[in-house]
Structure formats: C-alpha cells, structure tokens
Amino acid sequence: MCRAIATAAAALAVAAWIPATAGADSGVVGWDGTNPFACTLQQVGGGTAFPEPNADPFCVEYDKRHQNVDKLGVVDFLSKEPRRFSIASGKCFYFQHDHWVGSVSEGIPQSQTYAWDGDYYFDKAKGTGGAYVENFSIAGQSGDPTLLPGFPSQYKPFFGDGRGGVRIDNSVPADPSCAAKAAKHDPYVTSGPGGGSGGKGLDRCRVPGGTADRGIGGIRLGQTRSSVLRTLGPPTKESLLYVSYCMTGGGRLVAGFSKRGGGGHVLLVLTNSPPFDLRDIRAGDSTRKARRKLRHSHRLTGLRRGRDPLVLRTRRQYLVVGTLRGTVRFIAVGAPKLADARLKQLLEHIPS
Incomplete structure (x- = not known):
C-alpha cells in the first residue's frame, strides 16, 4: 500500500509541472532542460533558506531525495513545498533543478518507489514554460513518464524511456510588467565572460589561470x-x-x-x-x-x-x-x- 501511494505521488508531482491543456494556438516543442536565464543557481539542499530570495531571474536547486515513509521524510518534504511554490509564484523568470527519490525505507534499495532529476521553468515576459525529466524510474526500474496517469497525449512524442521534455507557448499568462522588466534588464543567457547562468550549456564561465x-x-x-x-x-x-x-x-x-x-x-x-x-x-x-x-x-x-x-x-x-x-x-x-x-x-x- 505504501508503495502504491508513493508511486501515485510521483505521478502527481510530474503532472504538476506539465500542463494538461494548452491554448489552441500553443506551440509545443522539445526542451532539453537548458536554463534560458542568466542567473545564479541557489543551492538550498532540502530546505528553503534562499541566499538571494529577491532575485529575479530566480534559479534554484533542491534536493528532494529523502521522501521516505518510515521516518516521515515525505511529510517533511510536503511541509516545505508551500514555501517553495510561494517564492516561485511572484517571479517573472523562474528556473528550478531538482532531484527526487521516494522510498518506503530510505537506505533499502528494494523499497525505492520513484526517482528522477528534473528541470522546470517559466517566463512571464514571453508566456512560455517547460518541464524536463531524466533518470526517471519507478520501483528501481527505468520507466516511461508518458505511462503516468493523465499524461497529456500531445506531449508524448517528446518523451521516451526515462527522459524527455517540452517547452510550451502560452503555458503561463504573459505579464506586461515582466516584459517591461526584460526590456530594461536582459534576463537571458548571452555569450561573454563573467558569471554563470546556472544551467546546462553555460557560456559565461570565467577564463582560468x-x-x-x-x-x-x-x-x-x-x-x-x-x-x-x-x-x-x-x-x-x-x-x-x-x-x-x-x-x-x-x-x-x-x-x-x-x-x-x-x-x-x-x-x-x-x-x-x-x-x-x-x-x-x-x-x-x-x-x-x-x-x-x-x-x-x-x-x-x-x-x-x-x-x-x-x-x-x-x-x-x-x-x-x-x-x-x-x-x-x-x-x-x-x-x-x-x-x-x-x-x-x-x-x-x-x-x-
């Protein structure tokens, strides 16, 4: 029973980042999880102590690998999600990278219920968003995310065994104030020396020596x-x-x-x-x-x-x-x- 409940929770978590419907004129394309924003990736582990809570673009990495049942790790995880959603909701430009593992009893591989690594973003200036998963498994076996209950059929071509992702136009309401913010200070990754974008395919690394x-x-x-x-x-x-x-x-x-x-x-x-x-x-x-x-x-x-x-x-x-x-x-x-x-x-x- 615990395994069934945990597996259902995994399905809900993935589905939460992949809209079930989109506008009739929405564009759907594949996405590889690359961070589109020039930002610092704030690493907070399993907590919510953000080094730069007012940053926008806001880019964050979470460790969600302790969702065990026997030691109430899943309860601790759920207690922190409202704060995480709250800080995301007020941002114009948001990127999240996280790592998920659920288990009945942490440390016992046979009790693992689900696991994956994910990337998610939204851009309120453009009205776009995306979700990407890799290393997706159920009960320790590589799985196909499209087999999850309620997985949108129009996104299935972009997913396969253990991985996949989509970027969707009109997936979030466009906000004129965010568009104005982007026009004033470019939030997107551009080439050149300096800091880093906090995502895959960094092109702003410093020259060493x-x-x-x-x-x-x-x-x-x-x-x-x-x-x-x-x-x-x-x-x-x-x-x-x-x-x-x-x-x-x-x-x-x-x-x-x-x-x-x-x-x-x-x-x-x-x-x-x-x-x-x-x-x-x-x-x-x-x-x-x-x-x-x-x-x-x-x-x-x-x-x-x-x-x-x-x-x-x-x-x-x-x-x-x-x-x-x-x-x-x-x-x-x-x-x-x-x-x-x-x-x-x-x-x-x-x-x-």
Missing part, C-alpha cells in the same frame, strides 16, 4: 562576499556559505565564507581547474609531485569522505592540496589562522 597566493582567480582571503560579487559578478552557483564560478575549459572556482550574508569573509578559496597552480602544483598532477613541492606538509585526517588533503600552514595562508588515487584533485588556500576543524567543515560541505 594564475598562481594561488593570498587568493585564487581574483578572490582574496578576507574579502567580503559583497566585494567578491562586485569584483567577479554573479556566480554560477550560490548557497548560504559558498559561491562557485565555472571555468572555461572545465572546473570551478569556489569561495567559502565565515558566515551567511554580504558581510561574511572569505576563509577558503578552492579550484579544480588545471590552469591555476599552487607552488607549481596543479589539478591533474601526481600526488608524488605535490608531496615534493609541498615539503613539510601533512595529511589533514578525519574528513568523512575519506579524501584527506595535504596541508601546510604558513604565516600568510593555509595551503591545501586535495588528492585521490595518486592524483591532485584540487588546490586551495585558507586563512592562516583557520582552525583544522573549520577547514574540515568547509571542505566537507562544498556544494557539488
């Missing part, structure tokens, strides 16, 4: 969050204690702060982009080379992920080199008086 010292890539230790945003522009992703910028050619540049809000100071700057170096150590180098270049370093043990980095404290900064299976995965610099426990905490909670 330089040496790590009292900072990396234009982010300095001790700098306030407000100053970082003024200097580098909107980040690709943002959470309460972190900002992250994508790098051209792959990788990212991440800053961790002392506290939430614009007054928080940079405690840690980290990158996994190879053009940056720390004492001639780059992501992709061998651990042996890192040990040779970072003499007198030691392992910072006790990280839950088991990826204990090499560290060396100096008067100017705390040097950090993350390694895994004989290869350097990232380089970082921390505030010189940063406590080991705080460094571990910052490394453990860096958003993906």
Whole structure:
C-alpha cells in the first residue's frame, strides 16, 4: 500500500509541472532542460533558506531525495513545498533543478518507489514554460513518464524511456510588467565572460589561470562576499556559505565564507581547474609531485569522505592540496589562522 501511494505521488508531482491543456494556438516543442536565464543557481539542499530570495531571474536547486515513509521524510518534504511554490509564484523568470527519490525505507534499495532529476521553468515576459525529466524510474526500474496517469497525449512524442521534455507557448499568462522588466534588464543567457547562468550549456564561465597566493582567480582571503560579487559578478552557483564560478575549459572556482550574508569573509578559496597552480602544483598532477613541492606538509585526517588533503600552514595562508588515487584533485588556500576543524567543515560541505 505504501508503495502504491508513493508511486501515485510521483505521478502527481510530474503532472504538476506539465500542463494538461494548452491554448489552441500553443506551440509545443522539445526542451532539453537548458536554463534560458542568466542567473545564479541557489543551492538550498532540502530546505528553503534562499541566499538571494529577491532575485529575479530566480534559479534554484533542491534536493528532494529523502521522501521516505518510515521516518516521515515525505511529510517533511510536503511541509516545505508551500514555501517553495510561494517564492516561485511572484517571479517573472523562474528556473528550478531538482532531484527526487521516494522510498518506503530510505537506505533499502528494494523499497525505492520513484526517482528522477528534473528541470522546470517559466517566463512571464514571453508566456512560455517547460518541464524536463531524466533518470526517471519507478520501483528501481527505468520507466516511461508518458505511462503516468493523465499524461497529456500531445506531449508524448517528446518523451521516451526515462527522459524527455517540452517547452510550451502560452503555458503561463504573459505579464506586461515582466516584459517591461526584460526590456530594461536582459534576463537571458548571452555569450561573454563573467558569471554563470546556472544551467546546462553555460557560456559565461570565467577564463582560468594564475598562481594561488593570498587568493585564487581574483578572490582574496578576507574579502567580503559583497566585494567578491562586485569584483567577479554573479556566480554560477550560490548557497548560504559558498559561491562557485565555472571555468572555461572545465572546473570551478569556489569561495567559502565565515558566515551567511554580504558581510561574511572569505576563509577558503578552492579550484579544480588545471590552469591555476599552487607552488607549481596543479589539478591533474601526481600526488608524488605535490608531496615534493609541498615539503613539510601533512595529511589533514578525519574528513568523512575519506579524501584527506595535504596541508601546510604558513604565516600568510593555509595551503591545501586535495588528492585521490595518486592524483591532485584540487588546490586551495585558507586563512592562516583557520582552525583544522573549520577547514574540515568547509571542505566537507562544498556544494557539488
């Protein structure tokens, strides 16, 4: 019975983002989930503590993978949905990326009821919206979303086994005030350097390169969050204690702060982009080379992920080199008086 109820809930959740009807003149085309807006993807996990609640475009990523029945995870999930819908409803430009897993008992794979990753958006300036799902499964088996009860027949050509998406004209009421807002400040993704759009196919990543010292890539230790945003522009992703910028050619540049809000100071700057170096150590180098270049370093043990980095404290900064299976995965610099426990905490909670 629990499995049947949970599966029905999955059907309702997907259907909520795919309108059952559209205007007679509505255009329906396939959509791959690419974020159309130039925005920062606010990462809030399973909560509703938004770093920038007044942003518009408003782009957010949710973790909805703890919808278990036995520990009332699904009840906790449902209790937070009204706040999520409320903040979305007042926006002109909205994009959401999320991850869903439902289960009878979390941690027991056989009890999984549904799972998928989704992207959804609406644009009140144009009156358009879309929904995209991938990795869709029911009871642990890849499934076809079109088999869900009430799935609109006109959208079936755009979905297949485990994935699919549509963009629909006239799916939301066009708002003249949103059109005026778009004319004044372009909300859409455009080419050029700077921050990131927070979606797939980013084309606004920063150009990497330089040496790590009292900072990396234009982010300095001790700098306030407000100053970082003024200097580098909107980040690709943002959470309460972190900002992250994508790098051209792959990788990212991440800053961790002392506290939430614009007054928080940079405690840690980290990158996994190879053009940056720390004492001639780059992501992709061998651990042996890192040990040779970072003499007198030691392992910072006790990280839950088991990826204990090499560290060396100096008067100017705390040097950090993350390694895994004989290869350097990232380089970082921390505030010189940063406590080991705080460094571990910052490394453990860096958003993906």
